[in-house]
Amino acid sequence: MKCINIAGAGISGMTAGINLAKKGYKVTIYEQGNHAGGRFEADWQFLENWSTRQDALEFYKSINLSTDFFHKPIKEMELLLNGKKHHVKTKSILMYAVNRGRRSDSIDSALYQQARTLGVKFIFNSPKRFDEVDIYAAGPRRPDANILGYYYNADKTDKIIAVYDTKLSRRGYTYLTQFNGVGNLVITDARKACTKETLQVFEKSIYEKYGIKLKQKELFGSIANLFNAAHYYLNGRYYTGESAGLQDPIAGFGMRIAANSGYLCAKAIDENLDYDSLIKKQILKKIKGSVIYRRILFDLKLAKPLLAVFSLFGAGKLLENTDLLKYCMRIMYASKINNVLYPPFIIYSRIFKRDSYKRNVNINPERPMDYLKKN
Numbered sequence: 001m002k003c004i005n006i007a008g009a010g011i012s013g014m015t016a017g018i019n020l021a022k023k024g025y026k027v028t029i030y031e032q033g034n035h036a037g038g039r040f041e042a043d044w045q046f047l048e049n050w051s052t053r054q055d056a057l058e059f060y061k062s063i064n065l066s067t068d069f070f071h072k073p074i075k076e077m078e079l080l081l082n083g084k085k086h087h088v089k090t091k092s093i094l095m096y097a098v099n100r101g102r103r104s105d106s107i108d109s110a111l112y113q114q115a116r117t118l119g120v121k122f123i124f125n126s127p128k129r130f131d132e133v134d135i136y137a138a139g140p141r142r143p144d145a146n147i148l149g150y151y152y153n154a155d156k157t158d159k160i161i162a163v164y165d166t167k168l169s170r171r172g173y174t175y176l177t178q179f180n181g182v183g184n185l186v187i188t189d190a191r192k193a194c195t196k197e198t199l200q201v202f203e204k205s206i207y208e209k210y211g212i213k214l215k216q217k218e219l220f221g222s223i224a225n226l227f228n229a230a231h232y233y234l235n236g237r238y239y240t241g242e243s244a245g246l247q248d249p250i251a252g253f254g255m256r257i258a259a260n261s262g263y264l265c266a267k268a269i270d271e272n273l274d275y276d277s278l279i280k281k282q283i284l285k286k287i288k289g290s291v292i293y294r295r296i297l298f299d300l301k302l303a304k305p306l307l308a309v310f311s312l313f314g315a316g317k318l319l320e321n322t323d324l325l326k327y328c329m330r331i332m333y334a335s336k337i338n339n340v341l342y343p344p345f346i347i348y349s350r351i352f353k354r355d356s357y358k359r360n361v362n363i364n365p366e367r368p369m370d371y372l373k374k375n
Helices: 013-022 056-062 105-118 196-212 254-273 275-282 284-299 304-312 316-319 324-334 338-350 368-374
Strands: 005-008 026-030 042-048 071-074 076-081 084-089 095-101 121-123 147-153 157-163 173-178 182-189 216-222 237-239
Touching: 013 105, 013 254, 042 056, 042 076, 042 173, 042 182, 042 254, 056 095, 076 196, 095 105, 105 121, 147 196, 157 196, 157 254, 182 196, 237 254, 237 304, 237 316, 254 275, 275 284, 284 324, 284 338
Parallel strands: 005 026, 026 121, 076 157
Antiparallel strands: 042 095, 071 095, 076 084, 147 182, 147 216, 157 173, 173 182
């Protein structure tokens, strides 16, 4: 029986472990934190349901993952566009709200229980370097984007408020989510722009617009790693999820990407396939679209005027009981025109921006917890 060692008990690492265990491999997963999904505590995140025609939960089932976790279908939400309120209701499911971290109904807990049942061994409080394992799935290693927020005790009203306001986040977005009495108030932005002072301004704005007052709040932070690596299999080891820069650059909806990378990694190992080719064929197409439209919206500064027009004509009325928003997102992620637009946008990135979308994945294998402690 071949032994496989994995660093990281997140979605991509556990997906790889589950699929390899199903094929008879002896799998050990090392996690720096003290629970599965170690860098999350009680984070509400969203499993996007727009990038393909296949439902997100059906996709998880198709790659042998349990869906025995809390997943609330999202068809309506509040939008706050530069101070103007809109209520949006779509025809079909736009995304699923899921919990990350140590809660018993979280996606991480469900995958952990599934892996344990299959005989996967977990060793917590045990960080591993990339050169000590077969699969490196330990999450982001440098801050291309920051996430800062509050956990808080909420009432039993389920609510999502998505906010775009350049005063709060110039190159990202802010949001409030609350389900089952647990709430998150979050800002996402570039490293220097993501501050506690900005978070407090957002908290005040939410209270003024919606009357929501945060109770027993607790500060938390994380990072996101966004890049297109030169290789995903390097020096005898595999990289999955954000360790390989496999994330959604436009909005950070990366849980489908993470799971798929773990599945493809297990498939490459078991069937002796070219992992790089699998990633490029099945994942990079989506990431290319995200890169292009992020450049259009933020670097070319078109987000604000486009959303102003959207707001002027009434976002709620335009999207009410339709799948227009879902179709627009699918075009951004999966349109064939992205293959034509991608090369010039990469050239633009290299000439005018510091970040590179072609760099080796084993540079600076630093864990987010270490980074946050230093900063």
